[in-house]
Amino acid sequence: xxxxxxxxxxxxxxxxxxSSLNCSYTVSGLRGLFWYRQDPGKGPxxxxxxxxxxxxxxxxxxxxxxxxxxxxxxxxxxxxxxSATYLCAPLSGSARQLTFGSGTQLTVLP
Amino acid sequence: xxxVTQTPSHQVTQMGQEVILRCVPISxxxxxxxxxxxxxxxxxxxxxxxxxxxxxxxxxxxxxxxxERPDGSNFTLKIRSTKLEDSAxxxxxxxxxxxxxxxFGPGTRLTVL
Numbered sequence: 001x002x003x004x005x006x007x008x009x010x011x012x013x014x015x016x017x018x019s020s021l022n023c024s025y026t027v028s029g030l031r032g033l034f035w036y037r038q039d040p041g042k043g044p045x046x047x048x049x050x051x052x053x054x055x056x057x058x059x060x061x062x063x064x065x066x067x068x069x070x071x072x073x074x075x076x077x078x079x080x081x082x083s084a085t086y087l088c089a090p091l092s093g094s095a096r097q098l099t100f101g102s103g104t105q106l107t108v109l110p
Numbered sequence: 111x112x113x114v115t116q117t118p119s120h121q122v123t124q125m126g127q128e129v130i131l132r133c134v135p136i137s138x139x140x141x142x143x144x145x146x147x148x149x150x151x152x153x154x155x156x157x158x159x160x161x162x163x164x165x166x167x168x169x170x171x172x173x174x175x176x177x178e179r180p181d182g183s184n185f186t187l188k189i190r191s192t193k194l195e196d197s198a199x200x201x202x203x204x205x206x207x208x209x210x211x212x213x214f215g216p217g218t219r220l221t222v223l
Contacts, residue, residue, distance in 0.1 A: 031209050043114075043201050043214035044153065087153065091209060097143070097155035097166055098212060 002027040002092050006101035013078055013108050021073040021104045023088035033071050034098060035064050036087040044087055047073075078108045112136045114215035116202050122221045126191050131218045133185045133202030142185045143203040143212060144177065146170070153201065159185065160208070192222045 003026045013019055025033070032051045036044035048057045050066035057064050061082065063074040073086055085105045089098035115134045123129050135142050144156040158165040159177055176188045185204075189196055199219050203212040 034211065036214075041199075041217075041219075043217045046211050046213055049211055089153075097158060097168070098145075098153075099155070100153040102152050 002090065002099045004088060004090060004099055004101035006086075006088060006104050008104060009102065010105045011107070013075075013106070015079055015108055015110050016077045018074070018076045018078070020075070021086055021106070023071040023073070023101055024069060025071070025088075025090045025101075026069075027090045027092035027099070029092055030090055032091045033066055034089045034091065035071070035073055036089065038085045038087055038103065040085075047086075075106070078106075080108045080110050082106065083108045112138075114202055114204055114213055116200075116215040116218050118218060119216065120219045120221070122223065123192050125194055125222055129189050129192055129220065131187045131189075131200050131202075131220070133187075133215055134183050135185055135202065135204030136206075136213060137183070139204035139206050139213075141165075141205045141208055141210075141212075142177075142179070143205075144187045145201045145203060145214075146198040147201065147217075148198045156187070189220075192220075194222050196220060197222045 005024045007022045035047040038044045048064040053068045055066050061076050065072045085103040087103045089100045117132045142159040145153050147153045155168050156171045157167045174190045178186050199217040201217045202215045205212045
């Protein structure tokens with residue numbers, strides 16, 4: 001059974017204080033790993049897809065990396081508007097379904 | 111920028127009633143999905159749909175659930191006889207390719223009384 005664990009569950013940062021979020025996964029035949037941002041009461045907003053170990057992608061203050069067993073979302077000099085829940089979701093085997101983690105709730109204080 | 115839309119944004123129904131949740135996927139996307147998120151819990155996969163057929167479904171997607179693409183733009187999720195535990199946010203998503211990025215709609219909040 002596919003498993004996804006995100007840590008920490010919650011993270012409070014001061015504006016400008018960089019940090020990393022972790023996503024550990026156990027899936028059969030990883031086909032890709034997706035990162036989403038979710039604001040309260042809203043749908044997940046697509047951020048990145050990573051397809052192979054060693055791959056990195058960047059968007060503004062966010063950088064996602066992938067290894068064979070985990071992915072990291074690095075947040076550099078965050079701003080209050082980066083406050084949200086960040087979700088990772090690996091895509092396994094021939095499945096077209098995403099298995100979501102519980103997310104990391106990020107709060108960036110001004 | 112193209113986006114997935116969903117209606118209604120909030121649906122309140124009585125237990126045992128039928129509900130239909132509607133979605134308009136991104137126009138050039140061919141793969142469609144429904145997910146749900148019970149308050150405070152993970153986003154969970156329900157069903158995927160391609161070429162007018164269900165591709166995959168989860169254990170949650172039992173005989174009470176059905177999906178349909180009634181025309182060239184809409185994608186619907188029907189719950190035949192709602193239960194209290196069906197109360198959740200329901201998200202529609204679409205993708206251009208089977209392993210491509212899935213773009214989510216804003217969700218429909220379903221409240222079953």
